[in-house]
Amino acid sequence: MSEGDVSSAIFKILEKELKKFNKFIPSDFFLNLKENLGPDLDKAIEKSGYISKSKYDSIKKLVDELEERITLLEKD
Numbered sequence: 001m002s003e004g005d006v007s008s009a010i011f012k013i014l015e016k017e018l019k020k021f022n023k024f025i026p027s028d029f030f031l032n033l034k035e036n037l038g039p040d041l042d043k044a045i046e047k048s049g050y051i052s053k054s055k056y057d058s059i060k061k062l063v064d065e066l067e068e069r070i071t072l073l074e075k076d
Helices: 003-024 029-047 053-075
Strands: none
Touching (some): 003 029
């Protein structure tokens, strides 16, 4: 599960549980919650070992390019 999936799942659970109090919650509450807490939540998730798919893809691309360069150097 990616970092974005985890934070999205957490917000969905919060939304589901807090909808019980729908009368008392402003309509844009969940959007504001996600915008304000999302970055902090993503940082906390990343500290626990998860990274975003885009970060993983960019690191994987660098590793693949380095491995290719090493292979070419070994052939020479």
